[in-house]
Amino acid sequence: xxxxxxxxxxxxxxxxxxxxxxxxxxxxxxxxxxxxxxxxxxxxxxxxxxxxxxxxxxxxxxxxxxxxxxxxxxxxxxxxxxxxxxxxxxxxxxxxxxxxxxxxxxxxxxxxxxxxxxxxxxxxxxxxxxx
Amino acid sequence: xxxxxxxxxxxxxxxxxxxxxxxxxxxxxxxxxxxxxxxxxxxxxxxxxxxxxxxxxxxxxxxxxxxxxxxxxxxxxxxxxxxxxxxxxxxxxxxxxxxxxxxxxxxxxx
Numbered sequence: 001x002x003x004x005x006x007x008x009x010x011x012x013x014x015x016x017x018x019x020x021x022x023x024x025x026x027x028x029x030x031x032x033x034x035x036x037x038x039x040x041x042x043x044x045x046x047x048x049x050x051x052x053x054x055x056x057x058x059x060x061x062x063x064x065x066x067x068x069x070x071x072x073x074x075x076x077x078x079x080x081x082x083x084x085x086x087x088x089x090x091x092x093x094x095x096x097x098x099x100x101x102x103x104x105x106x107x108x109x110x111x112x113x114x115x116x117x118x119x120x121x122x123x124x125x126x127x128x129x130x131x
Numbered sequence: 132x133x134x135x136x137x138x139x140x141x142x143x144x145x146x147x148x149x150x151x152x153x154x155x156x157x158x159x160x161x162x163x164x165x166x167x168x169x170x171x172x173x174x175x176x177x178x179x180x181x182x183x184x185x186x187x188x189x190x191x192x193x194x195x196x197x198x199x200x201x202x203x204x205x206x207x208x209x210x211x212x213x214x215x216x217x218x219x220x221x222x223x224x225x226x227x228x229x230x231x232x233x234x235x236x237x238x239x240x241x
Contacts, residue, residue: 014156108156
């Protein structure tokens, strides 16, 4: 049990637990989360960056929290007794600081706009080709 | 980029188990992918080094010998910094200033 609590508190691994809707609920910003999130917003993966760069709306935050809660509960085969509208109601009790921490947990777990480049350092300008 | 292409790379190529792929965070999957690619690059580096050694032992003259990076290019060659100046103008001037204070028994020609 202590191990599980440790993992749950590890925002670098994308876990964040918060009291919402009368009980402690854990969000997991895993690939399952990203899948739920893109499905919910109805956007392809390559449009994800635009969601965050063009300003986050309240419905996006609601979708983000709902998708992360759903991902964790689906992964742990827990009963899902809420929908995104319930999450919207729970969000009224959240402080700005809580939202910051949720976004921080997500940011720790994501790499957006950072292309795969064969394991080499990014943004290398100088080429040795032909020298 | 689509979910299919992501799964092709991470599950099909890198070899992450499907369940782990979905439970990992984006960053974790990315790091595993990067580790796999680095291993591939290092393996090619070893092959290139061995090939260059085989080539060099068959040379008649030293001038015919080659360095591994001349055999074929690899992504990590950028770290060799070929063609990059060995020092900046400021560093050269600082060195010349240092040398000018030194007394030599013979005249130094820069």
